[in-house]
Amino acid sequence: MVEKYDVAVIGGGSAGLAALKQLSNLGKQAILIEAGKQLGSKNVSGGILYSKKPRQGKAHNVEDVYGSDFLSDLPVERKITKYMLHSTSRNKIFTMDLTAAHEYQANFGYTVLMSKLNAWFAKRAGESAEQQGGGIVSGVHVKSISWQDDGRAIIETDELEPFEVKAIIAADGVNSEVAEMTGARPKFTPEDLYQGVKVVVKLPEEIIEQRFGVGPGEGAAHLFAGDVTLNHIGGGFVYTNRDTLSVGAVYHYDSLMRLPAEPSQLVNALLKNPMVSEFIKDEVAVKEEIDRNLPKEEQLRARFAVSKLIKTWNELRDAYHSPDARKKLVEAGKYKSEDEIKARLDFVRNELTTKYRTKFVTDYVELEYSAKLVPDGKRCMMKKPYHKNILFIGDAAGRGVFIGPRIEGLNVGIDDAVRAANAAARAIDRGNFSPEYMGQYYGDLVNDSPYTRDMKEIDKDYLKIFLDATKDVPKDIIGQRYGMVFKLMSSGTLRGLAVGLANILGYDRLLPLVESEDTYVQVPIELAEKMGQPVSATYAPTIPTVSQRVAKLKYDDDRTSHIKVLEPRSEFMKKMVTLCPTNCYSLEGEDVTLQHEACIECGTCSKETEWRHPRGEKGIVFQYG
């Protein structure tokens, strides 16, 4: 007998989990199927999670879905209070304060790490779903979907017996297999996508606050354009988390196709920028070669002792620079006072320097390397985000807001999730899951979303914030390129007219003008050269290679590959040798060959390969995300 459920949510990212939670909030039974063993272990974000209060329409925010629990528990990193845009050229940087743009129609914006955030969402959503006879099933990968005569869907997986559902919410991300296997939409093209690469850098809590000039719990976002882009459309970012930094580069995939650059090099260009180098710098212990003249046992003993001391020093130092951790250590009776922690820390450091000749240098520490594709909603959002009894949400529906520095996906996914859950709940009440009844209704709800408007139209109030931020910039730099636009935009009445005109033209025709190398590369470089302040770094960061970065990642390796190369000699595949963030592809003679072991499932190569997510529990396991 086939098991039957009302709704299956496929994919346990923040969108899928919000759909599960909302359905449970409405008293409906739903199950969520996630391929990763731990919820959140396959998710990556830049990332900032916003809560919005648009002037028109309503956004369904994270706190609406999870209740006040979210605001009291705050499974997030820091509340962004500073938002800066830097134009770079060599050692010169011109800075604009865009905090007003960040705060535009926002309740808040928190930096987040997906592994922690989604684990929190999963706990709440899972508990609510259980009460409605549903729940989360992890470590299961959906293989196929078929339909019975009565319209109900049969879901087959790699791990479980098939089961039947009345409705499906597809939340399986930008590389949605559900979309592909059902033919709901074609695969996204490089034109539709941005590729993001990120490294998480370790930095003690209070050092972050000191360095970025923010209070406890507060954070800063720094964006970069100019020569750090290596001539690509897009930019870099540095976000502060509680005791880490997220340093990343997001580039239009199309511009990477035109001028192939290794994703890791794009992130490295950012790390090497003097301002970023100074942001990430920290005190790092470097082991000294052990004296080989010592007896073998003595060498071994020294090696263990040094490793242990360095570990102690690192942990204690992190604790010492964190008010909470400091307090906990004293309360637990491990130390009598905070001074005693400091004394112990100095002792360990001294021990290392004098006894084991360990050096303490200025450098930085990377914890995790990751990558993800980001759909540009204005180019690729599904016009009809449904197919039969499947509703597509978030990245799977190609929905994300991309306007200059404004890149939003998490809040869009959560908003979509609520709308899809509402549509599914209504369908359950009526017993009608047809595309005409459920799908269309969801389509209408999505059309009402303020985010959909942002994917279709220019918001002139948001634009004005930019114009205000650039008011000190000499007209000749901007005027050369955007003279006409600038003139129109700087006057209140004409701005309305200009935006109206632009909206009639549509994004299609405007994008080549605005999202251009001029905007992201030449103008910033010129700005930095003419108006920037010189910035210098006090050291050169030791940047790990791709293989060193991959070696640090955690995988549950599946011996058979989840990706099949279809055209080993195509131009596209040849570019993958450069564009794969973890160098999975190499050229052997004429053919491009794949070694899947290092794959971090970003989907960069998906367009011309047979691309599947690995079987349940297999593949990459992100610790930060």
Added chain:
Amino acid sequence: MEIKGYLMPGNTLNAAVIVKLEPDFSEGNVSYNADGTLNRAETKSILGPHSAVASSAAFYAKVRYGARIAVTTMGPPIADVALQQAQVLCDADELHLYSDRMFAGADTLATAEVLRNGIAKVEGGQLDLVFSGHRASDGETGQTGPQTAWKLGFTFLGNVIDYDIDVPNRMVRAKRLISLQGFYDVIEEVEAPLPVFIAIDPSYKASFNTVSQRLAFEKYQKEGKVRAQDYKRYLKVFNAQQLGADPKLVGLPGSPTIVYKVERIPKAKASRKAEVIDGSSREELRKAAAKMYEILGGMVIK
């Protein structure tokens, strides 16, 4: 509202698991005396690895058939740690500790006698399934399970790697890993009417392959963790009198086995030859690479 599918209407299965508190033989935790015997004072004690497998086998009955589970052990008062750790694994509804100075010095037979008395107290003696591990990691005899089964008069199924229960017909179908006529690793499938005593094979791994089983698994797993935090609420301690144990059959008096001497097993002679290659120069490294290449032979290395 209950989850559809996995909770059988009119659940009738009652299961017990017998576990043992054993020294933690994992690296860094175990400590030996100068004569090579175990230093019990310095070695931490935990739920034995085979007991853990038995607990997860019982958990399968809970997830699949909604069985009620009691975990039982004979041991000193500190053995409640083993019960707590077992509860995490199987979400036990009851924990029974049989503890009395009178039980000291018991061999397998005397232990089985205590367990028999104890198990008769579980669910008013209405038991369908009893699970035990394959053996203990400190005793290694593998006798306590079968002897308890014999005393209980239950059908004994040893080396079980998989089982399912036909609840309405009260039949167990089990796969046993055995050797037969010189062939190792033969899987024998047997059927037996309840009640049965299952000694679980170390290679046992539960698999849950429907959505409802996975949901139940998640639910009970969470419940087990929560319960184990407050395990004393589920704990009942019985002494010899409360068990109604016959003093002649338990402890030292009930133990026919006498261990009079333990000998160290002589170390086997190593047959392999090791050559030390000092990795300091390129030439030496090349030698090592050549050796690896020679050994890996036909394998393609990319």
